Amino acid sequence: MTVDLSRLDALETHIAQQQRELDDLSDVIARQQREIDRLTKALEHSRDRIGALEEAAPAPASEKPPHW
Numbered sequence: 001m002t003v004d005l006s007r008l009d010a011l012e013t014h015i016a017q018q019q020r021e022l023d024d025l026s027d028v029i030a031r032q033q034r035e036i037d038r039l040t041k042a043l044e045h046s047r048d049r050i051g052a053l054e055e056a057a058p059a060p061a062s063e064k065p066p067h068w
Helices: 005-056
Strands: none
Touching: none
16 A cells, blocks of 8 residues: 555645534634633623613603793
8 A cells, every 4th residue: 555645645634624623613712702701701890880870860750841
């Protein structure tokens, strides 16, 4: 059985390139997940702040404004 070394080299090169791309994609996904986590925390903080402000705000007057 004869092994075509140039074809084997091409396959190894292709596999190495795919592995690099997978590693790069994995890094991107990890970065995106960290960003999603950060944004989720910021959104939760904003919701809490808005809720606190709504609770502290005076109740609207029951009478209609003068332009009605």
